[in-house]
Amino acid sequence: QQQVKQSPQSLIVQKGGISIINCAYENTAFDYFPWYQQFPGKGPALLIAIRPDVSEKKEGRFTISFNKSAKQFSLHIMDSQPGDSATYFCAASKSSSDKLIFGTGTRLQVFP
């Protein structure tokens, strides 16, 4: 049973464009939604995270948009750069648990 569905599986964006990755969750008890970034040969690293008390969180060129009623959240990368080329994972968990449920990942390629 896949509790966090992520799309698209892969994404190709031109430098300077906007990259958008979407995730949907099923469990309404989830209250923590992080995004992890993974470069080849490395483990994932936390990029940005949001809780459902806000609808948007921005850190530099990275923004999470959160829609509680639709049970969806998305990552927007503005002014995408070749250095952003990586695999991105959304995830979700309940604060009462430290157990993260991950999406299936999106491989982003940004071309100059």
Place this chain on the structure above:
Amino acid sequence: DVKVTQSSRYLVKRTGEKVFLECVQDMDHENMFWYRQDPGLGLRLIYFSYDVKMKEKGDIPEGYSVSREKKERFSLILESASTNQTSMYLCASSSPRGADREKLFFGSGTQLSVL
């Protein structure tokens, strides 16, 4: 700088062998996790531990066991390796307290091939 170290970057084993994957963290974290990463399936939780000598099953524990004798070390054991256990294995740790609460710190992974 925080560090999660996995003992091997690449490992090749034969079917039926007993395999040990070791993970050490230097952050004094209570929580430790083992995930496997497969293309198109993302990261799936195998086992996790909230404290020394404690372990809990994740979503795909079949064919695996774990050991946590010391706080900083969490071992994943494949009792009898099979070809469907060929995968990238990722260890992670976290603390239930502080500013980095809920943040997972990952190792660089062990790519295991079972022939």
